[in-house]
Amino acid sequence: MEYDLSTLCQKARLAYAEHLIRCTDLDPSEMEDLLSLDGDLDQAQRWLAFGYAKRRYDPDHVRGLLVYLFSHYYKSSPDDRSKRKLLVQAIKRRAIELSELTIEKLSGTYLKWDEIFELVGKEFNPSRVKERVRAIYEELRDNTQTRSPL
Amino acid sequence: MKEHQSDSWFIELLKPLRDIAPGNVHPSRAILHAYLKGRLPDIWRVGDRPPDPDDWTLTEVSHHVLACQACGQQLTHMRRVEMEHAQVWTKSLARIPSAIRVHVALYALALIVLFGFNGMLLALFPPLTPSPCSPSSPQDTAGTYQRVDQRLKLEGVNKPVGLPGACPPAPTPQPWQRWWAPWIFIFWTPLLGLHALWGWKTGIGLGRRHRTAATTFARLTPAESRGLLLVPVLSHHGLGPVSL
Numbered sequence: 001m002e003y004d005l006s007t008l009c010q011k012a013r014l015a016y017a018e019h020l021i022r023c024t025d026l027d028p029s030e031m032e033d034l035l036s037l038d039g040d041l042d043q044a045q046r047w048l049a050f051g052y053a054k055r056r057y058d059p060d061h062v063r064g065l066l067v068y069l070f071s072h073y074y075k076s077s078p079d080d081r082s083k084r085k086l087l088v089q090a091i092k093r094r095a096i097e098l099s100e101l102t103i104e105k106l107s108g109t110y111l112k113w114d115e116i117f118e119l120v121g122k123e124f125n126p127s128r129v130k131e132r133v134r135a136i137y138e139e140l141r142d143n144t145q146t147r148s149p150l
Numbered sequence: 151m152k153e154h155q156s157d158s159w160f161i162e163l164l165k166p167l168r169d170i171a172p173g174n175v176h177p178s179r180a181i182l183h184a185y186l187k188g189r190l191p192d193i194w195r196v197g198d199r200p201p202d203p204d205d206w207t208l209t210e211v212s213h214h215v216l217a218c219q220a221c222g223q224q225l226t227h228m229r230r231v232e233m234e235h236a237q238v239w240t241k242s243l244a245r246i247p248s249a250i251r252v253h254v255a256l257y258a259l260a261l262i263v264l265f266g267f268n269g270m271l272l273a274l275f276p277p278l279t280p281s282p283c284s285p286s287s288p289q290d291t292a293g294t295y296q297r298v299d300q301r302l303k304l305e306g307v308n309k310p311v312g313l314p315g316a317c318p319p320a321p322t323p324q325p326w327q328r329w330w331a332p333w334i335f336i337f338w339t340p341l342l343g344l345h346a347l348w349g350w351k352t353g354i355g356l357g358r359r360h361r362t363a364a365t366t367f368a369r370l371t372p373a374e375s376r377g378l379l380l381v382p383v384l385s386h387h388g389l390g391p392v393s394l
């Protein structure tokens with residue numbers, strides 16, 4: 001099986017995001033090297049910002065935001081309407097938990113915020129969570145710039 | 151649209167995975183089924199897959215299906231079949247009138263509680279089995295006869311005296327400890343079923359149809375008459391009259 005480094009890193013970043021949704025609690029400081037193996041530190045730091053936000057603030061809010069992003073913006077096969085129906089039914093019956101989700105199960109399901117709140121088990125302000133993640137990313141970027149010899 | 155623009159920073163992260171060539175290793179149907187049911191191991195593993203074709207993690211299948219059209223179509227088909235099965239069940243359940251469904255559910259619950267209660271009583275007060283009592287040795291028998299003889303002399307023959315070899319009075323088992331106790335509950339179930347049927351026929355139930363009728367009735371009649379008419383219903387359920 002052939003792997004180029006960028007594909008491997010992309011897979012690692014997505015796998016990290018998936019593990020954040022399922023809350024397997026991987027330490028972000030230990031993931032930095034792996035996620036930036038292809039030299040794309042910016043991408044790595046964006047994902048790591050989610051990991052740090054999950055540890056610093058309410059983890060369920062960050063997980064809920066990730067669910068929203070993957071459900072709306074990740075490319076999926078267009079004809080899979082049954083996926084959304086089954087997922088929404090499972091959420092309404094409380095038959096599914098965040099720990100069972102994957103990017104594939106979420107992609108193209110276009111979950112509404114109230115469905116995500118039901119899945120997460122609490123309501124939150126998505127804009128505030130987004131701001132927090134971006135603020136942590138800025139912190140990480142500033143730290144890198146101060147550390148660099150330039 | 152506005153939200154989409156504000157999310158652009160996040161969308162940049164979600165790059166699709168490169169498509170997998172058809173000749174590659176694919177998860178079996180059993181693995182895909184296990185994936186749908188959430189039965190695959192959730193461990194962190196990134197890089198080359200191990201040689202075992204049945205060793206897939208949740209993330210590996212997720213990523214593979216996102217990048218492999220053939221497996222994606224197979225999974226879509228499996229989801230459709232699952233949804234059709236679910237719809238068949240939902241339709242068959244929907245055909246049963248709601249009043250009967252509620253009654254059956256309530257009485258099944260009551261039956262479980264009663265069996266549980268009976269089981270608890272049996273555990274707390276185990277059934278008593280009286281053992282035949284007999285003198286343990288010939289010396290004891292002789293001694294007992296002597297004592298009885300002495301008591302006969304002292305108390306006179308008119309008083310009742312325990313005979314040798316007779317058992318001491320043993321506590322009798324309580325009604326719930328008898329063998330026929332569970333059968334009462336078994337016979338009780340059809341009665342409850344009949345009650346459910348009666349409730350459905352007469353309109354005294356918790357179903358949607360009956361609830362709507364009761365609400366309409368409450369709107370049309372004054373409070374006194376509502377109170378009077380509710381008396382027989384509440385009495386039937388073992389409750390006293392309630393003034394509204």
